[in-house]
Amino acid sequence: MATTASEVGKVQSNNRKSFTSVKALTESPELTSLPPSYTYTTNSDDEIVADPDEDDPIPVIDYSLLVAGTPDQRAKTIQDLGKACEEWGFFMLINYSVSKSIMEKMVDEVFAFFNLREEEKQEYAGKDVMDPIRYGTSSNVSMDKVLFWRDFLKIVVHPEFHSPDKPPGFREALTEYSRRSWKLGKDLLKGISESLGLEVNYIEDTMNLDSGFQMIAANLYPPCPQPELAMGIPPHSDHGLLNLLMQNGVSGLQLLHNGKWINVSSTSSCLLVFVSDHLEVVSNGKYKSVVHRAVVSNKATRISLAVVIAPSLETVVEPAKELLDNQSNPAAYIGMKHRDYMQLQSSNRLNGKSVLDKVKI
Ligand SMILES: O=C(O)CCC(=O)C(=O)O
Numbered sequence: 001m002a003t004t005a006s007e008v009g010k011v012q013s014n015n016r017k018s019f020t021s022v023k024a025l026t027e028s029p030e031l032t033s034l035p036p037s038y039t040y041t042t043n044s045d046d047e048i049v050a051d052p053d054e055d056d057p058i059p060v061i062d063y064s065l066l067v068a069g070t071p072d073q074r075a076k077t078i079q080d081l082g083k084a085c086e087e088w089g090f091f092m093l094i095n096y097s098v099s100k101s102i103m104e105k106m107v108d109e110v111f112a113f114f115n116l117r118e119e120e121k122q123e124y125a126g127k128d129v130m131d132p133i134r135y136g137t138s139s140n141v142s143m144d145k146v147l148f149w150r151d152f153l154k155i156v157v158h159p160e161f162h163s164p165d166k167p168p169g170f171r172e173a174l175t176e177y178s179r180r181s182w183k184l185g186k187d188l189l190k191g192i193s194e195s196l197g198l199e200v201n202y203i204e205d206t207m208n209l210d211s212g213f214q215m216i217a218a219n220l221y222p223p224c225p226q227p228e229l230a231m232g233i234p235p236h237s238d239h240g241l242l243n244l245l246m247q248n249g250v251s252g253l254q255l256l257h258n259g260k261w262i263n264v265s266s267t268s269s270c271l272l273v274f275v276s277d278h279l280e281v282v283s284n285g286k287y288k289s290v291v292h293r294a295v296v297s298n299k300a301t302r303i304s305l306a307v308v309i310a311p312s313l314e315t316v317v318e319p320a321k322e323l324l325d326n327q328s329n330p331a332a333y334i335g336m337k338h339r340d341y342m343q344l345q346s347s348n349r350l351n352g353k354s355v356l357d358k359v360k361i
């Protein structure tokens, strides 16, 4: 009997839950059109997709001025940081302390992981959102009504470091990139604390970043035969405080900003920084986690690599008391343990800010 496209790449290994990766699907010669299970419908008639407006460009933050600028430069950068978090929930970071070679090495190793044989990758397949290493496809296969055109690898690297054993250079690249990006995230959170009028170490201390949760999420979006009918990741906001994203020079990210989907260009020389749900909670809604999605193309394979900088799993995340006032600024979110927030997210379909809405008062 002929193998159908949906069976391609389905590998049974060690009783783990196996699945068909998008990568395996695209390598099947039968694939000429999008399988119906991947057909995603948007209200595309109502949607506006645009490049950033010249009058309202995506904010750019210079990291070197934050950590090594004059007092005036640092003060101005903190102010810009606050404005970016408030108005966009997103900014591009330039002149940061992770070298291009470390980033390129990491992207190469991520490619090498996805290029392993399907059997080898499926060793890490499925199971629970709390698993330290998780290879998967779509978003949450047991919940998704439509499958998304994306394979992923998620790895928890702090407080305990984990890494797949293959490919051979992966662990070393991941060790270096995790360490550098964690430091970067903490430096940004110092500036963000100050931009809220809080002590420089406020977020670091109250979110228990000594045992904070850091996860690296690599996304692979292979070329898609009918990209206009498919979606890489549907609209969502991220858990955690910040998400630092790099990509391999192929575009696909869009942000929801003032009711429009804004294309984020593909430059690989900057890091893209997202305000995530827990920073929205801590700031009591002053800073907004940004809704974003990833669209796909039929030309090139896109890789993006997200670093989630988040409170320790046992931290109850709630609005900073120092920012609250019973009359003028009452708490707008209930407190919730980070671990419970993650579980809640995994039991919901990705859908805009639907998880954050559950902790809104
Ligand atoms: O691939 C992208 O540009 C977005 C990835 C993303 O939103 C995520 O990993 O949470």
Ligand SMILES: [Fe+2]
Pocket: 236, 237, 238, 292
């Ligand atoms: Fe995201």
